[in-house]
Amino acid sequence: EAGVAQSPRYKIIEKRQSVAFWCNPISGHATLYWYQQILGQGPKLLIQFQNNGVVDDSQLPKDRFSAERLKGVDSTLKIQPAKLEDSAVYLCASSFKPTEAFFGQGTRLTVV
Amino acid sequence: GENVEQHPSTLSVQEGDSAVIKCTYSDSASNYFPWYKQELGKRPQLIIDIRSNVGEKKDQRIAVTLNKTAKHFSLHITETQPEDSAVYFCAAWFSGGYNKLIFGAGTRLAVHP
Numbered sequence: 001e002a003g004v005a006q007s008p009r010y011k012i013i014e015k016r017q018s019v020a021f022w023c024n025p026i027s028g029h030a031t032l033y034w035y036q037q038i039l040g041q042g043p044k045l046l047i048q049f050q051n052n053g054v055v056d057d058s059q060l061p062k063d064r065f066s067a068e069r070l071k072g073v074d075s076t077l078k079i080q081p082a083k084l085e086d087s088a089v090y091l092c093a094s095s096f097k098p099t100e101a102f103f104g105q106g107t108r109l110t111v112v
Numbered sequence: 113g114e115n116v117e118q119h120p121s122t123l124s125v126q127e128g129d130s131a132v133i134k135c136t137y138s139d140s141a142s143n144y145f146p147w148y149k150q151e152l153g154k155r156p157q158l159i160i161d162i163r164s165n166v167g168e169k170k171d172q173r174i175a176v177t178l179n180k181t182a183k184h185f186s187l188h189i190t191e192t193q194p195e196d197s198a199v200y201f202c203a204a205w206f207s208g209g210y211n212k213l214i215f216g217a218g219t220r221l222a223v224h225p
Contacts, residue, residue: 033213042118042201042215043156055210091155098211099144103155 002026004104006092012110018080021107025073025094032069033101034077035091043091049075079109087111114139114206118216126224131189133219135202138183144205145185147176148215151198156215159200160187192223 005024013019025032030051035043046065048056051072060067064083069075079086089108093101115138125131137145143164148156162169162176162185169176175188189196202216 031210035215040218042217045212045214048210048212050210056212093213098207099205099213101213105155 004092004094004102006090006104006107008107009105010108010110012112013082015084015111016081018078019082019109020076020078021090021092021109023075023077023092023094023104025075025092026096026102029094029096029102030072031095032075033093033095034067034075035093036088037091037106038085038088046077082109082111084111114204114212114214116202116204116214116216118202118219120219121217122220122222124222124224125192127192127194129192131192131196131221131223133187133200133202133221134184135186135204135216136182136184137204139204139206140180140183141208142204142206145176145178146203146205146213147187148201148203149198150201150218156201189221192221194223194225197221197223 007022032049034046036046037043046060047067049069052069067077087110089106091106092104095101118135146161149159150156160171160174160176162178173190178185199218199220201218206212
């Protein structure tokens with residue numbers, strides 16, 4: 001079974017630039033999560049989708065972050081404009097059952 | 113709000129010793145508590161979990177305990193080995209119409225030969 005795919009694996013951008021991350025969940029998984037993991041911290045849930053609808057985005061900095069999940073499958077997370085403090089690993093996860101989460105390898109973002 | 117607190121933030125032990133990591137959670141309705149191990153540059157990996165209908169679960173050298181009354185749960189690693197060195201995260205699934213996975217801040221475990 002293919003896992004959660006994320007791209008790119010690494011990205012370096014200058015502050016104030018924009019960046020986008022892509023996630024392809026495991027086939028058939030209705031729930032998709034985006035987490036931000038700053039170095040030395042635990043993953044923080046940014047946004048959670050159920051199919052193509054948002055069920056939780058309480059921790060998403062909506063002035064600069066946006067996310068969408070087209071047709072309830074792939075998802076993109078965008079940051080515009082990026083700040084230095086956005087440097088982190090962005091993890092995507094998906095699930096079929098209510099209390100499971102399969103994580104992708106993450107995208108490491110460095111903002112300089 | 114939903115919160116998981118984890119202690120200690122760092123833990124250093126000698127090979128063969130035991131390691132204990134403790135967590136507390138905020139929502140008494142939570143009923144499923146996974147533990148993840150994360151090696152440098154890798155994704156979090158589920159290593160063991162416990163549900164609220166049991167008080168303890170064991171898998172070889174790893175055990176988890178849960179005290180629902182006190183809203184505490186712990187990870188115990190016995191006979192530690194250098195390959196146990198990693199960052200460990202406790203987590204809790206919070207329910208309220210949908211299920212949300214919240215992580216603790218992590219414990220960096222170093223096992224010295």
